[in-house]
Amino acid sequence: MKTDLHSKVDALFADLAGRAVPGLAVGVLREGEVLLNQGYGLASLSQLTPIRADTRFRIASVSKQFTVAAALLLERRGLLSQDDDVRSHVPELAALPERVTIGHLMRNTSGLPDVLELLRLGGVNLDQRVDRAGLLAAMARNSHLNFAPGSRFLYCNSGFALLGLIVERVSGQSLDALLQAEFFGPLGMGSTAMLVESDVPLPGLASPYLPDGQGGWRRAQHGFEHGGEGGLVSSVPDLLLWAAHLLQPTPGVADLAEALGARVPLNQGADSPYAHGLEHSRLDEFAALGHGGLWPGYRTEFLLLPEANLAVVVISNDGALNPYKIARDIARLVLGRPAPVPRPDAAAALLGTWLNAEQGQLFELSLQGGRLMAQQWGASFELQPEAEGRWLPLRGAYEFELLGLQQDGGLRLGMGAGRSVDCRRVTSRVALPAGLAGDYWCEDIATRWRIEAHEQGLRVWVEGPLLKAQQAWTLHGLDDRLFELRGAGYWAPTHLLLRAEYGHDHAVSDLIVDSARIKGLRFKRHTAL
Known part of the structure; x- marks a missing residue:
């Protein structure tokens, strides 16, 4: 017999019923009890295989908390320290302008450039074949830092790829073997494993899909090998087991919940949203912890509300869905909270292209279906209205906050670490400078x-x-x-x-x-x- 929650969540995804489209799996845990564990849509469009409660997906960056957990476990055993210089464990790295520590890697405050973008600036896209040796070579040749380590938060896959490598070198075993022995095995997470290679078939793994731009779908192509930055495959039931452990530790398994959620101030004392493989946020009046995962055709959201003893997991093989938003919509259903109401009236004055040339901030605001959307650095994301004319992105690990229009017509943008800038509206483009060729x-x-x-x-x-x-x-x-x-x-x-x-x-x-x-x-x- 379906519960009221089942019926409400079914209604959210009623448009998937009877259609040959990719979909998602969702799970809810409250007070240690699984309230919902359900799949919607298809895991394979060619085989017409439905997504089930236990379907496996790549969870991408949700892997990062497990990589950090492994490193924290080794630190407890005296095998490494968060204060260690990264180059003491990975001497292949080029000399850097300042010392980067293992703690910086865990907290996304290293200042290292993201390895995926280092390769993209060289023309390499995610569908091209790059093995772990190639990824390490790209990180090793770089001597650039985006900023002084510890001074800012900026999401960085390089940090967790290096952290996973350090765990393997210090422990003398693969990251997967360590995680299986210490966490996945004891917690009964039998569907979770590190899948390094991009082209290895795995039973029960959903195929990833992207919109083809013509109302259909194409299978997403993956070329990069994976490591500590995003190599795990898992399922909703397994991630609910992990959530249960974080909310109420399982006897005999290392309790790392407090360490994973611990915040360390930035150098100048400002708060950072990122702890240790988990990100702090809020859902209405509740403090939230969680992490998202994003890889072509796979999207994941792992959401904890410790004060409500609630966890919500959403994993999709539809690259167009937004599990970050979906998880919060489901959490509000559980808590009996109303969903935020779109404010196209308040958004109308914000529409257009905005620029702060000095700080290198360029973004476009538009209305789509009555919702305010931002486009920046090639990514599109929804903005949600908050109090006092502020707008926050419905995505994780991204410091971007609209703080309101100014009297001179500018738009103030919050960029994290206590920083904000005024942006001007771009009404025309200028010619490129002479002599640029x-x-x-x-x-x-x-x-x-x-x-x-x-x-x-x-x-x-x-x-x-x-x-x-x-x-x-x-x-x-x-x-x-x-x-x-x-x-x-x-x-x-x-x-x-x-x-x-x-x-x-x-x-x-x-x-x-x-x-x-x-x-x-x-x-x-x-x-x-």
Whole structure:
């Protein structure tokens, strides 16, 4: 017999019934009792296999808390310390401007550039084959830091890939073997395992899908191997077992809930939303802990509300769904809280393209179905209205908050760590600066960009260490020194900001590049001898 909660959640996904579409699995745990464990849609469109309660998915970055748990366990045993210099365990890394510690890796405060974006700047997309050795090589050649370690929070897959490698080197076993012995086995998480290779068949694993742009679906392609940053496959029942352990520790299994959720202030004393593999947020009046996972065709949300003794898990094989929002909608159903109401009236004055050139912030606000949507760095996300004219993103691990319109017509943007800037509305584009064409080289990613004239303006040709076939990106002016680079990419478009620096001859000498997870990376003009 279906409960009231079952009926309400079924109603949320009624549009999936009887259709050959990907879907999701959802689970709810409260007071130690599983209230809901249900699948909707298809795990395989070709085989018409339904998603069941125990269907397995790649959970991507939800893996990070398990990597941190393994490292914290080794720290308790005296085998490593959060204060250790990362290079003492991974000497292959290039010398860095400042000391980066294991604790910085755990808390996304290292300042290291994200390895996925390092490769993307070299033209490598997520559907291309890159093994773990290639990922380590990309991290090892880099000597750039986005900021002083510990001074800011910025999401970074490099940190957790390195952390997983350190765990393996210190423990003398694979990360999967350690997690199986210490957590997955004792907790009965029989569907959870580290799946490093992208192309290994696994029984019960849902296929990942992306919209094809024509109302249908295409199977998402994966080329990268995985590690501590996102290599686990799991299921809703298994993640509910892990949630139960975090909310009420299981005898005989290491209790790391407090350590995983512990917050460490940034250098200047400001709070960071990211703890140790888990992110702090709020759901109405409740403090929340959790983490999302995102990989082409897979999306996950792991949500804990400790004060309500509640956990919600949502995992999807539909790359267009938003489990972050869905998990919170389900939590409100359980708690009897009303869902937030869209405010298109309040959003209307915010629409348009906004820029702060000095801080490299460019984003577009639009209304879609009555909801305010933001587009930044090639990603699109919904914004939810809050008190006092503020808007917060319905996504995790991203410091972006609209703080309201100013008297001069600007829009104030919160960027975390106590920082905010005023952005101006972009009403027109300017011409690209003269003398921009030429070759530019970045040592940190061993990549050449060639900017050439094209019938529609200037185009960037990219050639990196793993991609020898050239790939074209286009440039678009913002002011005399700042311009936007756009590329189609795979899964998500590439949107970057480039700032020109000029030499004594008034010609462009360097390009300074900002992306979502790389700040201030330098490309130097290469002049033939």
